[in-house]
Amino acid sequence: MGISRRDIIKTTAIAGAGAVAGGVIGARVAAQPAGPAPLTWDREADVVVIGSGATGLTAALRARQAGASVIVVEVNSDIGGHAICSGANLPLGGGTSFQKRAGIEDSADLVFRDLTDWSIVQPNGFPDYRYNDREIIRAFADNCAPTFEWLVGLGVKFIKDTPDGRAGSSHGNSVPRQMHVAIQHYPRVQTGTPMPQEEQMTFQSGNGLMRPIEEGARKAGVEILLEHRMTALHRESPHAGRILGIAAEHNGAKLNIRARKAVVLGTGGSTGNVNFRRMFDPRLTEEYCGLAGMPWSDQDASGELAGMAVGAALWGLYNQTAELGSVLTKAGSIGCQYGYVNLTWYPGSRVFDKAGSQGLEVADWQNVIMVNMLGKRFYDETGDDFTGNQYNQVKNYVQDSYLNAKNMPFNPNNFLNAAMAGIGDGHNGGGPIWAIFDADAAAREKWNPTPPFVDVANGFFFSADSVADLAGKIAMKYQRVPMPPADLEATVARYNSFVDIGVDADFGKPAPKYKIATPPFYAAWSTPVLHDTRAGLRINAKCQVVDMNGAVIPGLYCGGESAGGFSMHGLARATCQGFIAGAEAAAETVSA
């Protein structure tokens, strides 16, 4: 390998997540008494992509197809990120071949106007698109259909040929755009095995999205370095000049990877980083430990922190704070740490040991009451999540019409806000929420309340023969104060009296149905689950990262959940921005 000016950078900036934390980035770049040591490179490629999820792998293959050599750095021992765990509802419209065949008239302009429509509000009054960055949405709109056709070309298949408006959120009200990816023959990361053959084209899953992209990338010569964590970005000087490459760690060893053209950050967001997420909502303290997509992959803000350390700005912060879509969700499964409604980890999964249990999926919230740390109810248990705009949600929709907001009935669902209200002791977070039920409820739901369905070992599930004993048993690291047994007894007795009269005088649960009276009694973890990141690094239409002065950081790109300015759940935004970033990164011209 020849050595040029960029191979040894005498005044190299060492900046990134480690630098923010005050740590040393890597042995080869550790500060020396006489000034920084020269930077040497262990590996190099034209484009270095961080993360092998929806953004990263898409960017990697796109860059490779454009002629660049590509290295992907992935901290996990398999590819896919949250995308591979996902339900693969994929709202890429804008005039796709599938929309055309179904007689649906869509266009890039319609997508753009839908996703910037100021007049759309949710039943809780939150506007879905008002704070979207027009430049970013324009780029998405223009690349929506091309991204979709590119995925089809890679062999991604769908459970039906007609787009609809089902599931997902925030994909515009005008026309159906949502496609649903079929799993095909690929093993599910949730179970470790493929679906039965007869279900391979009817079962939707992110495995059917990410494996074809992976196959395409590997075949094209993209090199994927698994179990490699990007710890920092190298820039010519701390807040000026080009991005030169990254620092990474692998099995305890530190290495530097040079990016001759660019680095693309596809690190998947920040929701798993307690300090980072609390910038958006101070209530989100440690007890919200059940992030959707974990323990397959985290959202630790490493991309955002590395970008900020070299001067990048954050962007579109309202979209993360607003009560929209699936940023924060009610637990769909109880008695386990990771209770996201659309993700169950089964014993065959590679990550089942870390997940701890499968969880008990709740079919009817009439079967439980939910209490806080003090054993007190706080809301109607049948209450649900925040909503997000999708096809046909606003009836008689006319783009940009004041009537859209006027026609939306104000009907806030405050289950999550009530859950996070806490116990009035000055703590910011709401603390653990427990679902309390009895043996009859378990029978009605056909639950088997023992491991591996519930996580007893890690304190996410308790049982006892009396309500008072149950309260006394609840002890785990986030239960800051003991639950007074008499309080839980009083709560259960009062709720049972509501069942007698058919009216919930405290929280208006519609016709409370079942008493909690038959031992054994159970307490199952049901604390709200964090999901999306919708704010991150500032990018422009090319997905180039922009600094605090509004200037592009040369050689740095970002997309997906680590990028800001775009209020939309998931895969469409991530794949489309990876599609853009990969091509743009490969097209960078760098003077010697």
Ligand SMILES: Cc1cc2nc3c(=O)[nH]c(=O)nc-3n(C[C@H](O)[C@H](O)[C@H](O)COP(=O)(O)OP(=O)(O)OC[C@H]3O[C@@H](n4cnc5c(N)ncnc54)[C@H](O)[C@@H]3O)c2cc1C
């Ligand atoms: C259960 C579930 C269901 C979902 N269902 C849907 C759905 O139906 N429709 C939809 O549109 N969206 C869905 N989503 C959301 C969607 O999966 C994500 O929005 C999307 O995957 C985000 O893409 P990304 O590239 O930003 O991040 P990811 O796909 O999560 O990829 C990020 C990758 O970066 C890696 N990484 C992070 N930091 C580093 C580092 N420092 N060094 C190296 N690697 C790093 C991670 O390990 C990960 O592999 C779902 C998500 C989950 C969890």
